[in-house]
Amino acid sequence: MIELNQVSKAFEQEKAVDGVTMHIHKGSIYGLLGSNGAGKTSLLKIIAGIYRQDRGTVRIDGAEIYENLDLKGRTIFMADAPTFFPQSTITHMAAFYRSVYPRWSDERFEQLASVFKLDVKRKLHRMSKGMRRQAAVWLGLSCMPEILLMDEPIDGLDPVMRQQIKNLLFQESAERQVTIIISSHNLREIEDLCDHVAIMHKGKIIVQKDLDDLKADTHKIQVAFRHPDHAGLLKEHIHILHEEKRGSVSLYIVKGHREDVTAQFRLHDPYLLDVLPLTLEEIFIYEMEGAGYDIQPIVL
Numbered sequence: 268m269i270e271l272n273q274v275s276k277a278f279e280q281e282k283a284v285d286g287v288t289m290h291i292h293k294g295s296i297y298g299l300l301g302s303n304g305a306g307k308t309s310l311l312k313i314i315a316g317i318y319r320q321d322r323g324t325v326r327i328d329g330a331e332i333y334e335n336l337d338l339k340g341r342t343i344f345m346a347d348a349p350t351f352f353p354q355s356t357i358t359h360m361a362a363f364y365r366s367v368y369p370r371w372s373d374e375r376f377e378q379l380a381s382v383f384k385l386d387v388k389r390k391l392h393r394m395s396k397g398m399r400r401q402a403a404v405w406l407g408l409s410c411m412p413e414i415l416l417m418d419e420p421i422d423g424l425d426p427v428m429r430q431q432i433k434n435l436l437f438q439e440s441a442e443r444q445v446t447i448i449i450s451s452h453n454l455r456e457i458e459d460l461c462d463h464v465a466i467m468h469k470g471k472i473i474v475q476k477d478l479d480d481l482k483a484d485t486h487k488i489q490v491a492f493r494h495p496d497h498a499g500l501l502k503e504h505i506h507i508l509h510e511e512k513r514g515s516v517s518l519y520i521v522k523g524h525r526e527d528v529t530a531q532f533r534l535h536d537p538y539l540l541d542v543l544p545l546t547l548e549e550i551f552i553y554e555m556e557g558a559g560y561d562i563q564p565i566v567l
């Protein structure tokens with residue numbers, strides 16, 4: 268369990284992280300979204316124990332991570348631009364990780380060779396950006412971490428490799444209960460991967476949600492009433508997040524149990540009533556609209 272309480276961090280008066288409180292359960296895949304400069308990397312570095320927060324507490328299984336060697340041996344932070352020793356190969360870096368991370372597994376490293384198919388003897392600085400990213404994931408997973416903090420991990424990867432890395436992360440979370448936090452700008456990119464999502468803006472978490480709850484609780488309904496005044500009556504009984512009219516058909520984004528909500532619409536004897544699939548992006552647009560934010564400049 269990762270618990271952050273009122274965590275803040277400033278760089279020369281400028282607040283990068285501002286009063287963040289979040290609780291992340293073991294085995295969860297948590298998506299951290301936000302625009303450039305929102306504070307995602309700073310927050311990940313605080314959780315990794317690389318930065319010390321100015322205020323608040325960060326506890327992992329009840330202990331502070333900063334200067335905690337045992338916890339750091341169980342935590343991997345993958346930076347957005349992986350760095351390796353000059354002139355090193357994957358074999359050299361594997362030897363280094365093996366000497367630093369007590370849980371390093373040669374067996375896992377060998378297993379993952381079939382996924383990454385990189386030449387372990389080739390100099391990393393001669394590899395492409397995407398290949399270096401793959402090498403970082405390969406090395407990181409071979410450390411058998413309990414906590415995996417990934418800064419834009421699928422950036423620069425081709426679609427096949429993206430899917431393979433997503434599958435590996437699902438496996439880590441399901442089979443080994445690894446807690447994974449992934450930062451990204453792109454809601455669609457991590458929609459199918461994460462079970463929780465938080466949106467960060469100017470150092471603050473402005474919304475954090477369990478995705479299954481959110482999806483079960485929010486619906487897009489297309490409806491056409493026989494009597495136009497019936498639409499007005501709905502508002503008394505249904506929590507409407509958004510409403511728009513296209514000719515005689517109205518589109519509603521509503522919250523509540525699906526059966527309760529559709530029953531309310533049926534009471535007004537519509538001649539058209541469809542419950543349509545809602546993307547995570549749409550859910551966030553309407554949630555954030557309700558909270559007074561425009562999502563478009565914040566995440567893609």
Ligand SMILES: Nc1ncnc2c1ncn2[C@@H]1O[C@H](COP(=O)(O)OP(=O)(O)OP(=O)(O)O)[C@@H](O)[C@H]1O
Nearest residue numbers: 278281282283301302303304305306307308309310
């Ligand atoms: N080491 C540092 N020294 C000074 N300021 C910093 C440092 N690291 C981050 N900042 C500032 O903190 C704020 C948050 O930066 P951060 O890198 O955490 O954002 P981010 O959400 O990861 O952005 P991006 O998506 O662009 O990577 C920015 O204003 C940035 O300039």
